[in-house]
Amino acid sequence: MSGHSKWKNIMHKKEKSDAQRAKIFTKIGREIAVAVKEGGPDPASNSKLADLIAKAKSNNVPNENIERVIKKAAGGQEKSDYEGIIYEGYGPSGVAVIVETLTDNRNRTAGDLRHYFDKFGGNLGQNGCVSWMFQEKGVIVIEKAADVDEDKLMEDALEAGAVDVNSDDEVFEIFTEPNDLHNVRVALEAKKYNIISAEDERIPSNYVHLDNEDDIKHMNLLLEALEDDDDVQHVWHNWENEGEEN
Known part of the structure; x- marks a missing residue:
């Protein structure tokens, strides 16, 4: 599992999304409304x-x-009937x-997504054409602070039901089976670890490195178009050098 690479991707998205807070709020709100229903x-x-809260x-x-x-969702005031679809x-x-x-x-969503892929060289x-390259895991990101002992964190995480722990210069990543994410997060929160994020993710089994300048440019534009679309909640990919400029 490529913990370091994934964390850099999260940071890249976070920096960009901070300038679009209203859109991020809307997307999370849509997920919450569906979960309540x-x-x-x-x-x-x-x-x-x-977990969504x-x-x-x-x-x-x-x-x-x-x-x-x-x-609003509990009172039936949310009139939109959202359907989860994976492309x-x-x-x-x-x-x-x-x-x-x-x-x-x-x-509308299928047409918009087809347009983005066609426009940017994809x-x-x-269904199924690429999902076999990804493994679904729960991923908990914990801040690497001076008072966090790596051995103790690993012991606490595995005891709570985690399957693996990765470490890099900035964070620890705790991997769980998808159904165990909630319980592991709650257990680590109870032990006062500073959790930065805890989400189900699709982790690629291998990565593609882009060297061609046009490919890098178009891949960045494709990801931007997808993430700016109100209907898109998550984008997973196996581009290794995400965020590089042409």
């Missing part, structure tokens, strides 16, 4: 909602925004791309 408004009995707070979403979305395709030079969406109009593929 599916599992109820109480995070104590809806672990998915609890933690995600919202880590992205600096104000508490009143979170409470407003939950109340798969290829970017320039065969970079594998998975796009997770929540949409109230699948025809193509939208069939």
Whole structure:
């Protein structure tokens, strides 16, 4: 698992999303609304909602925004009926791309995504065309602070149900099975670890390095277009040198 590379990707996205806070709030709000409709408004009995509230707070979403979305969804005031659809395709030079969406109009979303891929040197593929290259894992990112002992963290994480721990210069990454993410996060929070993020992720089994300047430019533009689309919740890919400029 490429912990260091993944963390750099998170940092790259975080820097960009800070300038688009309203859009990030909207996307997380949409996820929260769906979780409330599916599992109820109480995070104590809806672990998915609890995880999304933690995600919202880590992205600096104000508490009143979170409470407003939950109340609206619980009261049936959220009229949009969002459907989760996963799209798969290829970017320039065969970079594998998975796009997770929540949409109230699948025809619009499919058309927009096909346009982005075609415009920037890729193509939208069939379901399953690239997902076999990725492994679903829960990933918890913890700040590497002076008072965090790596051996003790590893012991606590594995005891809580984690399957692996990675370390780099800036953070620790705790890997779990998807169904164990919530319990491991809660256990580590109880031990006062500073959790930066905790989400289900799709981790590629291998990475593609782009050397051609046009490919790098177009891959950056493709990712920007996808992440700017309101229907797109997550984008996973196996581009190793993400964020490089042409």
